[in-house]
Amino acid sequence: MERNIHIDEFEEFLKEKADQYKMYPSDKAWSNIQRSLHPRKKWPYISLTLLLLLGTAVFVDYYTYNLVVPFKKVLTFNNAQFQKNNLPPVSDAALNASLLPPAVVFTNGDDNTPIPPSLSSSIKKTIIPSKPSLTGNTDDGYANNEDIEITSEQTLPVHSNASDIIINPKPATTITEDNEDDKKIKKVLWGGETFKKSKFEWQLFFSPTISYRKLTSGISEVTDVFRGVPYSTVQKNTEINSLVTHKPAVGAEAGANLAYKVTNNFLLKAGVQLNYSRYQLRAYASKPEQTTLAVVSNPLGTDSINVISTLQNLSGSGSSWFNNEYFQVSMPVGFEWGVLGNSTLHWNIAASAQPVYNFANNVYLLSTDFKRYGQDPSLVRRWNINAGVETYVSYNMGSFKWQAGPQLRYQLLSSYKSQYPVKEYLVDFGFKIGVTKTLR
């Protein structure tokens, strides 16, 4: 750039005045720049995406599960020798029998007339050989079906012809009583030991929340603490809430629990949870000024911390909303109680205590004279404890259980250390969506 050389005093006057003039950008401008330079962690979105993927997986699992014949029956093979020597082919037949659509008709082998299910226990029934074709293998979801049992009481031709397979309803006595042969067959057929439900479950959950705070310091207490430090001339009986303009904002939480089923309706659980809580405060951008945060250094006196503040609280030009935000990791420990419902749909309540560690925060503290906001992370408590209560409806889908319902989380200790006279307690209302899977 070549500086023009034809400058007269008017240009100099303009340049001087223009250069003298300074404007102070809002904190929002810096926040936007910072966000552009250091993009935020995307864990809430990643959690949500994982949850959706998991949900899809659960649905796929559920419908695969439902392809298994939904009613109890016994596959009776007529050739005992065949049973001993040809178990895999038996399972082929069984598999394909299990894949029969609900419309499959049981018929009398002689005249193909339909037989009502109620009569099927007393009449030999065959599957119409033309459909479905007998193909398949042994390793799939069939092993989940506890309702299938194979016995070897009769002797008839081998499985190569599907019409040789006779399906009988399982007698009531065989539902619960497995003889040794049955167990052996099951073991081979399922490729392992028989399934037994565990008392442990794992849960994944995500919850969008509305976060706010409760401020509980009276001015009299504050001014006492701030004695010796210049403070505002507000009335002593003025509530601190009337000196600030705050509003709730959207936060989130996500986590995982391991639950132990004490009884069918009562679970103990513990896990790990990530919280993002924030609320907003209205402030006015201003040029940087030193401001004082008074603190109680010991029972007898006060001390103060000076910080640089770029935000005015009560007045100014061009107000903006700023976030007071907390990033926390917690370890909730609690219980769940199933209040009402059946095996599919259930209403539950739950409560937990949550030790919390604040691993990052962006918090504005009210100055001693209440006129400005300043930041000093050293006054923010690292460890805290939350209490959580929730009620939800759960829906059982096989080995998965979905749950949804409102929750409340309340911070039991002030966000700030006890030295800082203003007390803030975070409150989060949320709607939790979760999935529970029983471990095997």
Added chain:
Amino acid sequence: MTEEAMLKGCIRNQAAAQQELYHRYSPKMLSVCYRYAKSREDAEDMLQEGFIKIFGQLRQFQNRGALEGWIRKIIVHTCINNLKKNKKFTESVDLIHASGVHIREESVPSIVQAKQVVECIRMLPIGYRTVLNLYAVEGYSHREIAMMLDIEESTSRSQYTRAKAMLEDILVKKHILPQYTGKLELAAVNP
């Protein structure tokens, strides 16, 4: 934090150093943006865009010349690019032409608030204002201005002459400058 440490920190993408640089220069740069922008909000948008470019290009600075000058150059170019996206600089002038306005040397009061002057500059039509800012405040030549704004050099000169006359008139009407009693050679303005 020294300027050298701050620059090194910014190049390493350290948030604290970036914040330091921003706080050091943003007040001045926002006033630069404000002189080109339609509103304060637009000015802040320009400032944000400018600082993102600054942090992205800081490796290229290499301590040649003053950092403030380098930052200012990027900010001004960002403002011009924004204006070029949204506005043409050939707007007609509707204000009364302040022909024959002269300024006495001693008539410039020392107590004039910088803000008032800036606000008066902002009252000019955007085309005039841009040329006046670039020429009188930033010190670009008419040839450089013509290249930056994609206009003829003669257009830049005529825009500036009109802008200056109009601004003088506004300053007088706002009592920022008193009515002249003598004559200052305005012809000297013409490069």
